[in-house]
Amino acid sequence: AQRVTQPEKLLSVFKGAPVELKCNYSYSGSPELFWYVQYSRQRLQLLLRHISRESIKGFTADLNKGETSFHLKKPFAQEEDSAMYYCALMGNTDKLIFGTGTRLQVFP
């Protein structure tokens, strides 16, 4: 079965600290993985996808097939990074399977 697990509901850090939002998945094939972000009072939007191998707003995520993980990382958190982050998996259909989300709080 396809499943996405985000073990942390809430992650709190101070500005300038490193951030890692964990995401593990369960899928027997080769998945496409995404990170979506929802800032306060804004719509859910795509942050990055593993196939693009790009850094967005200082965030990166590497697909680790051995550990079935797609953790989101940023070396120095900023207050404006405070938001809800969702990891999502797409298998062999056009449907996304979302994790339960992690709320990131960055304190000044």
Added chain:
Amino acid sequence: SQTIHQWPATLVQPVGSPLSLECTVEGTSNPNLYWYRQAAGRGLQLLFYSVGIGQISSEVPQNLSASRPQDRQFILSSKKLLLSDSGFYLCAWSRRGGNQPQHFGDGTRLSIL
């Protein structure tokens, strides 16, 4: 550029009343369309998706239904709302083809009294 519109933004309805939420997409043709429910602590649950006019797939059994009367219009409906239908509903679209990211609307907060 492509845009997605979803309305209303908020809705308060009594139990047993009907429901109609609308979603339209502009700037693209033949999109895949999706309805999700977002519940606190439970992430996004896919309710319906559509790959074309009149083609609806239901992901979970429920009191709701969806319709796609036009290529870029997706409607979420109910004949009789239940208290458990309260929640935040999101519409999304994506291009056809594999592994396309989905783009979300602003959502509708539905409260059932």
